[in-house]
Each structure stands twice: as structure tokens, then as C-alpha cells.
Amino acid sequence: MQTARLTALRGRVAALTAVLLCTALVQAVPQPASAAAARYEAESATIVKGAAESNHSGYSGTGFVNGDNVVGSYVEFTVDAALAGTGTIAIRYANGTTDARPADVAVNGTVVSAARAFDATTDWNTWATSTLTTPVKAGSNKIRLTSTSANGLPNLDYLDFTVTSSDTEPPTAPTAPSCSEITENSLTLGWGAATDNVGVAAYDIYEHGNKFGEAPGTATTKNLTGLTPGTTYNLTVFARDAAGNVSSVSPIVDCTTSRSSDTTAPSAPGTLSTSGLTANSVGLSWGASTDDKGVTAYEVRSGGTVYKTVTGTPPATTTTLTGLACASPYTLDVVAKDAAGNVSPPSNTVTFTTPDCATDGGVPSGVATVSGGWSIPWGTYWMPDGKSALVTERDSFKVLKATPDGTRTQVGTVPNAVTTDGEGGLLGVAVDPKWSTNHYVYFMHTASEGNRVARMTYDGSTLGGYTVLLQGIKKSRYHNGGRLLFGPDGYLYVSTGEAQTPDLAQDKNSLNGKILRMTTDGKAAPGNPFGNYVYSYGHRNPQGLAFDRNGRLWEAEFGDSKKDELNLIKPGKNYGWPVCEGTCTTDGMTNPKKTWNISEASPSGIAIVRNVIYMAALKGERLWRVPITGDTENLGTPSAYYVGTYGRLRTVTKVPGQDQLWLSTTNCDNKGNEPDGSDKLFRVSIT
Template sequence: MGARTSRRGLLRGGAGASLLALAACSGDDSATPGRRSSAPPTGSATPPPTTTAPSTPATPTTAAPSTSTGTAVRPRIADTVVDGIPVPWGIAFLPDGSALVGARDTGALYVVSQGRKKVVGHLDVRSRVDEGGETGLLGLALHPDFATNGLLYAYLSTDDDNRIVRMTYDGGLGRPEPILTGIATSTHHNGGGLVFGPDGMLYASTGDAENTASAPDKRSLNGKVLRLTDAGKPGRGNPFGNEVWTYGHRNVEGIRFDERGRLWASEFGDKGADELNLLRRGKDYGWPYVEGADGPGGYADPLAQWPVDECSPSGIAIAAGRAWLGALQGECVWSVVLDGPDRGRTRQHFAGDHGRLRSVALAPDGSLWVTTSNRDGRTTPRPGDDRILRVTL
């Protein structure tokens, strides 16, 4: 089996708590990587570049992190918001500061505030946790006009597909209405990120559903970041006249906008590199032909990348001039400086303290909510799992 490899030295984010890789495993949730081809399908993408980019030195991580303005950031876990939610995944903050939190495998939707949780509804989902899978209730997002229309969006898995649904929430759930169906599903690589952009469009990230040929195929919904209206139609100005915004992705679970309106995505690698990517309209991010940076080779390069046994990035939040990524296999949070002289510098936080860490969300009070994922079938749960941790910066 020919594995995709990076053409540039990996940017190592410091002395990681490197874990033994899962058997025959990629660095993400998946335990069964698909067959790799050294050449693209006919007519589907540009062949992989043959030039070799110069090696990039490892990213230093000994200095204390700082924002582009020089302000020190010292994250610490202040407390536990709640515990006892199995595999919390999507988080959407409500106007009153509480949050809706989805449980991936049960489809339960909780309303959560400090020290309190309450189930307010269930969505019918297909969980593959007994197969070591990644399907279920995934991303959540509130409509920009939620205060007046009460619309909640969810990315979820059924027996037949992954889909995006919308419903009202007013203390209880209205009937889910599918707005985009037919996103291929598989045991692994189901994507699931949702976020509304400053343009009012809904952005959704999908995985390749273990079919690598789908990622470079601009006609496929899989291996993409999609840009949709709030009714699920292709956004005006999309580069290919359909739902696709960017392509060539393996499995993107986390997408988030920063204060400048830039869209960032965390991406699971296979055997070469996990990635933090800045997403730009119509760009090809290289899967399955390039993993990590390829320099002048023609594919969009990540801002930061990690060996797959040190990261497996899922959720992402933007705060204090950094992206904050939950790392499942790395069992930590990684931060990446986004601008200034330290742009691309990575740092590891909370390594090994709480097990697998998945979602990261910026709360209205400026803290980060970080979820553990120890009941996802990949490790031995700890008493009280899973938890939502509150991190102050």
C-alpha cells in the first residue's frame, strides 16, 4: 500500500505526547485507511507534482506563546462545566450564554450551563461506535438570526447518508427538515463541521467517506468544504456552480472563522501529516496526492502540520490570535499563532491530562469549552467521562 507523503519536512509542534498508532491506522479516528493510488483518476485532478520542496525546519515551541501584539497567553483549565455526556461533539452557544451540546452516538441534544445539563430532545442518527466508527450527531450551528427565527442546524448521519437538517429550538426541538442530503457516509471520514460565515452563508465540512477518488472530484459533495444558503442551496459566487467551496480534503471535522473573516479548518492526515489550513475559494488541498505541504507543487499548503501520532485534530476555535485544536490521538490541545512574526508557531497544552480531546468552542465569556472523547470506543473511559472543560486564556 503506497502511503501519501509530505514533500516538506514536518512542522513538529514540540515534544508531543506521541501515542502508539492504532493498528494499520491513520492519525485520525479511522482505523482502516483506504487504498492509495500514486496517480489521480483520469480527468479528476492535476497529477501530483514531481519537484521536491526545500526542507522546512521544525517549529520551535520553547518560548511562551504570544499574540501578534505581544500579549502573553497562558491557558489553564479553570473547572469542569459538566460531566457525564457521552462523546459531546457539536456545541452552539445560545444568546443567554448557555449552549446546546450534541452527544454523537445517542443523538441526544443537551442544554448546558455551568454545573447543569438537561436533555431537550433527540435526533435520529446512525452511530457506528460499536465498529470504532465516527458517525452520529456531529456539528451544530445557530442561524445568524436565531434570536428572531429560532433556527438550529445539525450535521448528522443516517443509515443512508450524511445530511444537514434544520429545526426550531425554543426550549424544545421542532421537527428536523433536511436541507442537504446525499453526502456519502462510511464508518470513517464523515466530516461534520458547521459554521455560518460573515457573509450569512452556511459552511459545512465533509469527509471522503473512505473513497479517495471523491475528494478531487468537484462534482462530489465528499472531501469538501461546502458553501450553502440557509436553505441548503449552492451559495451565489461558488467557484464551480454547485455547493463546493474547497476540495481535496480527506476529513475535516472543524471549521471556524476568525475576526478577519478568514476560514480555518483542521484536517486529519493519513500517515504523513495532520493539518491546519486556511481555506480559500476554489482551492485544492491535495488529498489524496499530497499530505502536508508540497511547496511550489501547486496544492494549497497548510499553515501548520503535525505527525499524525501527535495530533488528530477535530474541533477548532479561534481566540487570542490563535487557532486552538482538540487533538484526539495527541490527547492535548494544540495552539497555532495565525499572524505576525510567530505565524505558524505551534504549542501543546494539557498533554495526557484528560484523555482524548475533541471539540473546542469559544464561549461568550472568552473562555474555551473543550470536550473529552473517552467514550468514543477508542480508549478506556475514566470515571465521569465525558467532560466539558472550561479553559481560560
């Protein structure tokens, strides 16, 4: 009897324990419940063609907005959403006239309610609320009310904003892209429609990692114009829903525009002359070229390498060429180009030597080849003893030991690494500061489910073991980040790209578009600003990390189509993407310390020698030298070395105990188009 009672009691306890455990688990899992409404006062919003006033009663806050009685007056609110999904917008307004005061309501640039009616409210002291729902993305959202009639806007008091449901399911990938209606300057790209649980809002078209165009979610074609004749475009398509979820990438299609029927080249530019020569710049002027169709650009060249392109309608015939290396000889000419890509004969050449350097940081003074035979060497990290370095190859997944005497020895491969047929694969490498006792080395690589940070052992000759430290970093064909670096604090810093999903960069709960800071056992480092792995956010595709003599972190980042960036990274700061590319005036964004046109940079690795930042440029095919001004946060005048000499430059690394750099090329990738084994590793002396 006692045994039966004891058994029954144990059963009740077990059942109660199960209920409590299930309840605890449910409570522990984040639920997509509605949050309380957040209020945004109109007088604190962006006001165009209107003013904040307080001459009526019943308003909230310090006043309300009275818009001008014109078409196009607007008030723009910036609201924050913790989750992507459906948001409820409640607009409090007053309309003391009998006139209709309609307004377009746009969210993140898309009109979600056209000419929405804001009817009369008896008088200006009587307030009403107009409510609508709309898809929103995680992070910052712009909600704009724009008047559509000459009566202008109603008086606006505030906007209440709530995320009422979440949508985290991305669309399926678009299928079978193809090209048709190809001309010299245009083509029509088509694709198979994606599907989504809510609905596809838009399609994004990329060309070699840069956004090239956009189409509405109802379309499956896009006419691409303004193309160059006889040029191959490498195109992919992504689907995006209204909540900002982005599909995986479509298959790739290469489309080549027709060759132009215009075969007449412009005439040679007139006399080229120089003025205003400094250590890092020179003024240039030349006579205008003529062409049967019209000159579209001038290129300033040295030995066939383009230093600068001048465009316009018509393009100017003067420019200042900056970024020159001090105490260096130059021989330049200028050619003209037309829309068909025909190139004129060159102008006369000018020859000059820039004045001596005015710097205490040293300058590159000599280059020697360390070793050849490489195929897309991506990451380089020196061993603590300074006698050898580990080098990763992106597409072969090999890890090699390289020594100053030119020896290169494979020490292993990284398991589970895969390619993305773009910029993914085996990327960064880092050696544990305590390697002599724990023999740990770290890698970032693309795997089947995404990008990972993994740890292996290395005994000086062979890699072993494999432990995944961090998963959940979304991958894509491009924008995978990938740099690893140990900081003075002993923690591992990781750069991640936004995986061609720009909104992830602003989501502080996402691992993408970030600089991460983590422990050597895979946990978020203590003291991180948001209590997770994120150290800084708002990054597009960061690939350069280096600490200066004051322990400050510098970062180089690929822009999209406007500006590449060199940033000083501080914990918790927002570096802008996709709201800003380069310098901007948006509140809450941290501006870069220097920017470049993408044709001059497309930066990957950076390193610091004697308080000077060296930045390797891929598309720009040069090594940028950027001095730090003492111990301030300011940077001096950038100058460029080896322009076009060695091709695409990927990684630059300081040699321990030496005023030297190791510099690697990436000429075997799908943008360099050189055969495997063509890449090299160079030693650069700084004197």
C-alpha cells in the same frame, strides 16, 4: 363534429407536448457522452532522463520530447477526467531507427500496457499514433510512459485523452473478514470477494480509519507485516474498481498478534541532559541503551505521558522537543523500547521551567470543570445571548443545553440519526444568526442513506420539527467530517469527509472531501466558485472550522499516516488529498500553514481567541495554541497545553464575550475505551 375535431386536436397537442417534455427531460439529464479529446503536449509534461527539442519537423506545439537511451527514462502527463470510466489515450510518436523502443504505460501508478511496442516510423520526421483504452478516475490522472530497454523512448509529440464511457457503479462490499497465520509481527487477513459490473481492481485495508494495506482485485488475502506483538488491530476492507468507485465497508474484525517470546527489556538510557532552552523548546540528549535484540525507539515522557518518540536503526540519542508551553514547569525522562514492546527502566529525570511568554495573544491560564456525565460530546455551539450552548452527543443522538453553572438538560434528539460503529452519528450543530426571530438550529448527522444537513426548531427548551436541507453526502465508518459553522456572510459552512473514498476529494461534483457553503434553506450559496455547494476541495477528514478577526476561514484536518494539517481556506482552492498529505510541491495544490505528526495531533475542533488558534487533539491528547502573526497569513510557533492530562480532546469553542474556551473530551469512543458518562466539558481561561 366540431366537438370530435376539438377532442382530436387536443389529443395531438397533448401528444406533442409529451414528446417535447420528454425531449426536454432527456436534454436536462447529464448524459455520459464522449467528450472531445484534450491534447497534452509532451514538452509540457514531467520529463525524467530526457529533454524537450525541436530539431525535427511535423511536430505539434513548441517541440517534442527526446528521451535518453536508457532504461527508466520517462514522460508523465497529468490529464483531467470529468467522469470516472474508460479513457482513450492516443500517443503521437516518431521512431527513426530500426530498433524497438518499448515502454510501460502506467495510469495512476498501475501499468496498463507493459512493454508497449513503438515501432519504426521510417524517419524522425514521420509521426504515428498508438492508441489504447484504460480505466480512469474522475479528476486528475497521471499517465506515465517509461522506457523498458536501453534504446530508450521514441520521440513523443503529444497525448490526446478522451473519456469514452463512464462507470459509476461501485463494487459490492467484501464479506466475512478473518485472520489466520498470526505471529508476533504479522497476520494474514482474508475476506470474501466483492463483485462489480466491470471488475474489482483492488482491495483497501483500513485500521481504525487509516489505510493499512492494499491487495489486487484478484486476491482475497493479504499478509500484514511489521505489526507490534500483543496488539489488537481493528480491520475493515473496501473493494475498489478501476474507475475509482468504492464499495461500502466490510464487517469489522479484531485481530490480536501473539505475545513476543522476547521478555528482556532494554537497559535504562544513560544520563539525560538539556540544552538550548527556549519558551517553546528544549534540546535533550542521553546515553544509548542496550538490548539483546536491539533498541527500536526512545520515548521522551512526562509522568508517563509520551511527548515524543525517536525511531531509527539505531534510534538517535538526541532530539529537540518542541511545542512546549511558555512559563511552564516540566519534568522529563526517557525510556527505551525494543521490537517486542519491552520498556526499559527510565533514565534520570530533568526538571526545568520554560522562559516567560512573548505574546500579546494571551495563553491558557486555568482550567475548571463545567460539567461531567457526557458520552462522546461532539458539537458545541453557543446561543446568541451567550447564556447557554447546545451540545450534541454522537452515539446517543441527544441534544443537550449546557450552561456555565454546570447544568445540562436534554432538549431533544435528532430524528433519523444512525451510527456507523466508528465516527458517524450526530455530529455538528449550529445556531442560526437570526435565531431570535426564526428559532432555527442546524445539525449534520449520519442517516440510512448517507450524511445529511438538517434543520430543526428550538424554542430555548425543546427541539421540534425536522427538515432535510442537504442529502447525498456519502457516509462511511470513518471520515465523515461533520463540523457546522456560520460565517460572517450569514451562510452555513459544512465540513465533509471523503468517506474512505479518497478520489471523491478531488471530484468537484462530489459533496465529499469538501468545505461546503450553503444558504439556510438548503441551496448552494451564491458566489460559490464552481456554481454548486463546493467552497474548497481536496480534503480528507476536516473537523475544525473557525473564522478569524479578518473574516478568514481556518480549518483543521486529519491526515492519514504522515501529517495532520491546519489550513487557511480560500474559495475554489485544492488542498491536495489524496495527491498530497501535508506539504507538497504539486502544481495546483494549496499547502497547509502548519502540519503535525499524527501522534501529536489528530485534530478535531478549533476556535480563535485574541488572534490565536486553539486546536483540540484526539490522539495527541493536548490543546495546541497557534498564534496568527498579526493580520498576515503566517502562523507563529505552536505550543501544547494539558498533554495527556484530560485524554482525547474533541471540540474547543470560544465563549461569547469572554476570553474563555469550552473544551470537551471524547474518551468514551472506541479509541478511548472509557465507560459511558466519562466525558467532561471544561472551561479554559485565556490571560
